[in-house]
Amino acid sequence: MQEKNEIQKELESMNSKLGGISKAMPYSVPDNYFEAFTAQMIASAKEEEMLINLPTSTPFETPANYFDQLPGQVLAAAKASEKPRTRIIALNGKAWKNVRLAAAAVLLLLAGSGIFKIALQQDSFDQKIAAVPDEAIKEYVLQNSTELNTGNSVLASNTTLPAQLTDEEITQYLNETGWQ
Amino acid sequence: MAQTATAPEDFEILASFKNERTRELAFTQLVKKYQQRLYWHIRRMVVAHEDADDILQNVFIKVWKSLGDFREEANLYTWLYRIATNESLTWMEQQKKRNSISLSDAEGSIGSKLEAEKGFDANKLEWKLQQAIQALPEKQRAVFSLRYYDEMPYEQMSAVLETSVGALKASYHHAVKKVEAFLIND
Numbered sequence: 001m002q003e004k005n006e007i008q009k010e011l012e013s014m015n016s017k018l019g020g021i022s023k024a025m026p027y028s029v030p031d032n033y034f035e036a037f038t039a040q041m042i043a044s045a046k047e048e049e050m051l052i053n054l055p056t057s058t059p060f061e062t063p064a065n066y067f068d069q070l071p072g073q074v075l076a077a078a079k080a081s082e083k084p085r086t087r088i089i090a091l092n093g094k095a096w097k098n099v100r101l102a103a104a105a106v107l108l109l110l111a112g113s114g115i116f117k118i119a120l121q122q123d124s125f126d127q128k129i130a131a132v133p134d135e136a137i138k139e140y141v142l143q144n145s146t147e148l149n150t151g152n153s154v155l156a157s158n159t160t161l162p163a164q165l166t167d168e169e170i171t172q173y174l175n176e177t178g179w180q
Numbered sequence: 181m182a183q184t185a186t187a188p189e190d191f192e193i194l195a196s197f198k199n200e201r202t203r204e205l206a207f208t209q210l211v212k213k214y215q216q217r218l219y220w221h222i223r224r225m226v227v228a229h230e231d232a233d234d235i236l237q238n239v240f241i242k243v244w245k246s247l248g249d250f251r252e253e254a255n256l257y258t259w260l261y262r263i264a265t266n267e268s269l270t271w272m273e274q275q276k277k278r279n280s281i282s283l284s285d286a287e288g289s290i291g292s293k294l295e296a297e298k299g300f301d302a303n304k305l306e307w308k309l310q311q312a313i314q315a316l317p318e319k320q321r322a323v324f325s326l327r328y329y330d331e332m333p334y335e336q337m338s339a340v341l342e343t344s345v346g347a348l349k350a351s352y353h354h355a356v357k358k359v360e361a362f363l364i365n366d
Binding site: 006014016021025028029030038045 | 359
């Protein structure tokens with residue numbers, strides 16, 4: 001190698017003493033390894049080429065017209081084994097839009113009809129009240145005055161309540177009983 | 181290396197390889213011309229003969245498969261070294277992974293392979309030098325081997341290792357210092 005002197009000089013420039021060490025390899029190699037290696041490589045290369053160049057056709061034969069008849073046979077077998085299936089409809093973007101619009105329309109109809117009904121009922125009640133003559137109302141009040149009198153209410157009948165309760169005491173009572 | 185004295189030039193080998201009739205002869209010439217250089221380059225990195233032999237065979241199989249597509253403007257010598265180096269580095273990477281999941285790490289390590297070599301003597305300088313080289317990281321081991329043993333110019337090393345000349349010089353410099361430090365301290 002022409003580089004030899006350059007290698008030595010380079011090592012010297014590094015103040016290295018490696019240039020003075022023998023480069024002989026201490027490893028051993030089997031006898032006649034390199035002589036046999038070439039022949040072995042040729043054999044390996046030929047084997048590799050044989051594998052690469054293996055024919056792609058097969059020596060097997062098929063019955064006459066096998067491939068002409070095969071599609072029909074497969075189709076018939078497939079139909080015979082077919083079971084009723086649940087139809088699945090794939091929804092595209094347009095279909096999804098229609099579904100959303102339909103859902104929104106149904107919701108609006110339901111909500112609208114409910115409100116209309118409530119409003120209708122409210123109007124009906126008010127109309128009925130308005131239709132009752134004032135005299136009839138007065139008569140009803142007079143007849144049912146004992147029930148309408150707050151003195152007969154549940155609260156008024158509760159005699160266990162102390163006469164004088166402060167706001168704080170009422171709040172505390174409500175807190176303790178879980179009402180507030 | 182004596183085999184290379186009468187070996188045909190690389191361009192002659194390439195021309196013969198392209199001819200179906202002389203293809204086998206050309207391949208034989210190529211193997212004869214480069215087998216020893218590539219073998220020792222590989223063996224310095226992987227230590228054991230059996231491993232070096234496996235890698236070298238893989239290298240030449242790859243050469244056989246792709247030499248027909250080889251661009252003649254490229255350097256056959258550096259191309260062969262590139263294949264050999266890459267195959268060795270890949271093999272070492274696989275060994276490292278295998279050892280990392282194996283319970284017998286010590287058995288598979290390069291250091292233990294070196295000690296198992298015939299005639300190993302840790303007190304002899306040539307064996308200590310090999311131990312020092314094996315202590316280098318894999319790529320730096322390749323750099324040291326190509327420069328120190330194969331005496332390859334940095335430009336060719338750059339083509340083999342696909343690394344800049346500057347980076348290779350720095351790597352080799354560090355490798356020399358590490359090897360020397362190993363020889364002095366161990």
